[in-house]
Amino acid sequence: MSSMTITEKILAKHAGKKYLEPGELINARVDIALGNDITAPIAIKGFESTGAKKVFNRNRVVLVPDHFTPNKDIKSAMQVKILRDFARKHRLSHYYEGGDVGVEHALLPELGVVVPGDLVIGADSHTCTYGGLGAFATGVGSTDLAAAMITGELWFKVPQSIKFIFHGKLRKWVTGKDLILHIIGEIGVDGALYKAMEFTGDTITGLTMESRLSMCNMAIEAGAKNGIIAPDSVTEQYVKTRAERKYKFYESDAGAKYSEIIDFDTSKIEPKVALPSLPDNTKNISEIGRISIDQSVIGSCTNGRIEDLAVAARILKGRKVAPYVRLIILPATPLIYKEALRRGYFKVFTDAGAIISPPTCGPCLGGHMGILAEGERAISTTNRNFVGRMGHPKSEVYLSNPAVAAASAVKGYIAHPDEVMKKKAA
Amino acid sequence: MKFRGRAWRYGSDIDTDRIIPARYLNTSDPAELATHCMEDEDGEFAKKVKKGDIILAARNFGCGSSREHAPIAIKASGVSCVIAESFARIFFRNSFNMGLPIVESPEAHAASRDGDILEVDMNKGLIRNLTNKKTFSARPVPPFMQELLKSGGLLKSIQKKKRG
Ligand code: SF4
Numbered sequence: 001m002s003s004m005t006i007t008e009k010i011l012a013k014h015a016g017k018k019y020l021e022p023g024e025l026i027n028a029r030v031d032i033a034l035g036n037d038i039t040a041p042i043a044i045k046g047f048e049s050t051g052a053k054k055v056f057n058r059n060r061v062v063l064v065p066d067h068f069t070p071n072k073d074i075k076s077a078m079q080v081k082i083l084r085d086f087a088r089k090h091r092l093s094h095y096y097e098g099g100d101v102g103v104e105h106a107l108l109p110e111l112g113v114v115v116p117g118d119l120v121i122g123a124d125s126h127t128c129t130y131g132g133l134g135a136f137a138t139g140v141g142s143t144d145l146a147a148a149m150i151t152g153e154l155w156f157k158v159p160q161s162i163k164f165i166f167h168g169k170l171r172k173w174v175t176g177k178d179l180i181l182h183i184i185g186e187i188g189v190d191g192a193l194y195k196a197m198e199f200t201g202d203t204i205t206g207l208t209m210e211s212r213l214s215m216c217n218m219a220i221e222a223g224a225k226n227g228i229i230a231p232d233s234v235t236e237q238y239v240k241t242r243a244e245r246k247y248k249f250y251e252s253d254a255g256a257k258y259s260e261i262i263d264f265d266t267s268k269i270e271p272k273v274a275l276p277s278l279p280d281n282t283k284n285i286s287e288i289g290r291i292s293i294d295q296s297v298i299g300s301c302t303n304g305r306i307e308d309l310a311v312a313a314r315i316l317k318g319r320k321v322a323p324y325v326r327l328i329i330l331p332a333t334p335l336i337y338k339e340a341l342r343r344g345y346f347k348v349f350t351d352a353g354a355i356i357s358p359p360t361c362g363p364c365l366g367g368h369m370g371i372l373a374e375g376e377r378a379i380s381t382t383n384r385n386f387v388g389r390m391g392h393p394k395s396e397v398y399l400s401n402p403a404v405a406a407a408s409a410v411k412g413y414i415a416h417p418d419e420v421m422k423k424k425a426a
Numbered sequence: 427m428k429f430r431g432r433a434w435r436y437g438s439d440i441d442t443d444r445i446i447p448a449r450y451l452n453t454s455d456p457a458e459l460a461t462h463c464m465e466d467e468d469g470e471f472a473k474k475v476k477k478g479d480i481i482l483a484a485r486n487f488g489c490g491s492s493r494e495h496a497p498i499a500i501k502a503s504g505v506s507c508v509i510a511e512s513f514a515r516i517f518f519r520n521s522f523n524m525g526l527p528i529v530e531s532p533e534a535h536a537a538s539r540d541g542d543i544l545e546v547d548m549n550k551g552l553i554r555n556l557t558n559k560k561t562f563s564a565r566p567v568p569p570f571m572q573e574l575l576k577s578g579g580l581l582k583s584i585q586k587k588k589r590g
Contacts, residue, residue: 025570038451042494045454050585068452075452125492125516141494141520147580155570189439190486194515223489225515278439365448365491386443386490388466393447 003255005161006230007196010136010250014119015156022160022259030060031118033148036104037065039123039141041082046146055090056152062094062113063087064104067361069097072368102333102359105129105301109213110333112242116231116249121148126301126383128224131216132209133239134231134249139220159225160259161196161252166203168266173417176211177303177381177401179203180218181272182264185282193223195259198252203266204229209238210307217302218383221279273379273414274399277387285404285416295378296321296409297390298402299330299357300364303381306336308402313345315406315420321353322412328370330357354409366390372397379408427527427548429506430556431478435540440467440483441490442517446499454495456502463499477504480544484510484535488517497526507546509534509553509564522571523580529553530565537562 002019004012012020014028033056035043040063047055055061063083068076080097087095094113096102105126108114114130120137121127123145130137140154148154164183179199184191197219204212212229219227231239231249239247273288275281298304298312309331321327329349331337337359340346349356355370362369364382372378372391378398380390385397400408403417410420444467446459453459464471481487481500487510488496497520500508507527521528527548534553538544542557546564553562567575577583 025568038448038493038495042454042498046581050581050588073452079452079454123492123494125490127492139492139516141492141516141523143494143523143580144519147523147584150584189489190512190514193486193512223486223514278441365443365451367448384441384443384490386441388447388449389443391449393466 003253005196005198005252005256006134006228006250007136007161007198007226008158010117010119011156011158020158022158024158026156026158027153028119028156030121030148030152030154032060032062032114032120033145034062034064034104034120034122034124034127035145036124037067037069037076037080037083039145041079042142043123043145043149044082044086046143047149050150052150055149058091059093061092061149062108063092064096064101064107066101066103067365068367069101069360070358100334103301103304103361105217106304106332106336109133110242110335112239112244115239115243115245115247116235117247121145121154125220126217128219128226129213129217129301131219131226131228132213134229134235136226136228138226159194159196161198162192163198163200163258163261165261165263166199166201166266167263168203170203170266171270173271173403174269175401176207176215178269178272180215181274181279181282181399182269184218184222184280185272187222189221189278189280190223192219195224197222197224197227199227199229205232208307209234210305214302218279221383271401271404271416273404274385276385276396276398279383279385279399288414291398291414292377292412293325293379293408293414294376295326295328295370295372296405297328297363297370297378297380297382298405299332300361300382301332302383303402304330304332304336306339308381309336309340309345311403312406313348315403315410315417316352316354317348319352319410319420321409325409325412326370327354327409328357328363329354330362331359333359363390379405379414381405428546429478429480429527430543430545431480431506432476433480433482433538433540433542433544434471434475435535435538436467436481436483438484439486439489442488442493442496443490445488445496446493451493451495456498459495459499460502463503472503475503475505478506479504480546481505481508482535482538482544483508485512487513489514492516494520494524497521497524501526509546511535522574525575525579531562534562
């Protein structure tokens with residue numbers, strides 16, 4: 001039998017096929033179908049328009065109203081109510097809205113709702129995050145979600161894969177976020193259009209689950225269908241206590257075909273910053289000069305996990321947010337929130353003068369909890385710096401890892417973490 | 427399917443936040459979304475677009491989020507068809523699923539100007555620029571997706587299957 005990539009294998013399995021090739025159109029079984037407060041109302045309307053009476057499986061349709069919750073205004077409350085009524089009517093076991101809600105792509109891996117080997121579709125473009133667990137996960141629209149909620153299946157075109165190999169050790173302060181920003185800077189925002197991005201190499205094997213999730217999270221920013229990392233012992237460690245279902249580890253065959261193979265020397269990569277207004281406008285932090293900021297945001301499905309808050313706490317400990325700068329920290333889920341509280345980070349953050357938000361997408365998409373005014377500038381650990389993404393169309397968003405965002409909050413301009421950490425030692 | 431209208435010409439990487447900013451996503455009402463269509467790229471668009479007009483973009487149109495509000499806003503604004511050198515994956519899928527005609531053409535963007543009158547013949551895979559009299563080819567739509575369009579979108583095709 002011919003060789004396949006990990007992406008092809010998972011798709012083949014879910015399409016009931018032994019073998020398939022890029023370009024093939026398939027109908028595949030869906031393990032999890034996800035929607036949020038922006039996309040699910042349209043999906044539910046679609047669902048009802050077909051006269052469907054039941055979802056395909058009440059344990060596999062997941063609704064997470066995380067974008068504008070706690071409801072920011074009457075209109076968003078009305079949208080969320082559509083989800084809640086639907087969840088209640090169909091007795092969905094995975095509905096999160098109150099004290100149990102978190103940013104969907106941080107929440108689902110953490111709760112073990114998504115497991116390795118799954119085929120996941122979500123009406124949210126960052127559904128590709130779950131590739132970090134070794135699942136095939138891709139963002140779709142509301143109509144696709146409606147179809148999947150009814151039938152438990154969806155059509156797919158099997159993507160070609162690009163292999164990205166990272167060799168060598170990460171420099172200090174460099175994380176998965178910097179690796180993915182580096183890739184996007186190299187190949188552009190449509191550099192992997194319609195394709196699967198497979199991340200491998202000894203650097204990737206050494207990455208924490210948090211860093212893997214944040215790398216796969218941004219595959220969509222290169223136009224990719226999915227990002228994926230073969231599961232290993234790090235994955236096993238992460239999922240074994242959480243998984244709510246049986247999981248399966250897939251890996252690419254040695255002879256699998258790729259449309260491209262790109263090698264990186266990890267040791268050459270320094271912390272990255274994506275300048276407005278596209279994620280491929282990336283520069284090394286040492287090259288950008290002094291860029292003053294009005295706001296720093298640490299959170300989101302990209303970097304709102306405990307590892308991210310830990311590094312922020314390390315930098316903020318005993319320091320203060322610069323005058324006239326807002327630092328907003330959004331723990332991505334209730335568990336992360338509690339863990340940060342338990343570890344004493346909240347004291348560090350509040351002593352530093354930071355604002356701690358409940359788990360929500362909030363400012364990441366310019367929803368609420370930290371909107372920028374005209375002319376304001378933010379550094380953010382989120383994944384998009386599009387025009388108007390965090391507020392006024394004439395505001396600016398710069399993307400970075402959490403260490404850079406925390407250091408920048410202290411300095412008042414986009415700063416290398418060493419600038420802050422060295423000063424104290426001296 | 428044939429469309430004719432004035433071209434609204436834009437560049438590459440027009441993302442979904444420019445097509446419909448997230449600050450308006452607390453509703454899914456098409457008419458309301460249409461009043462903010464393209465707002466962060468072109469403040470004049472929603473005010474001046476006429477029924478039948480055509481959006482003509484360069485590469486990677488619709489990149490970014492999965493919000494179906496983007497093709498919904500475009501469709502509700504009266505736009506008959508979007509032509510681009512290439513489309514972002516989810517936008518492409520969404521457009522077919524909800525019935526916004528889109529065509530890929532490698533040449534139309536470079537060889538046309540803002541305001542030119544364009545005519546698109548989806549069946550023949552042809553685009554004519556009636557202003558400068560040039561003709562361009564459009565990439566053929568895969569048979570599977572033609573079927574989707576014919577049956578009126580994804581949900582209608584599912585309904586049919588269920589009944590059939
Ligand atoms: S945190 Fe930002 S990118 Fe992630 S799901 Fe929420 S809005 Fe989307």
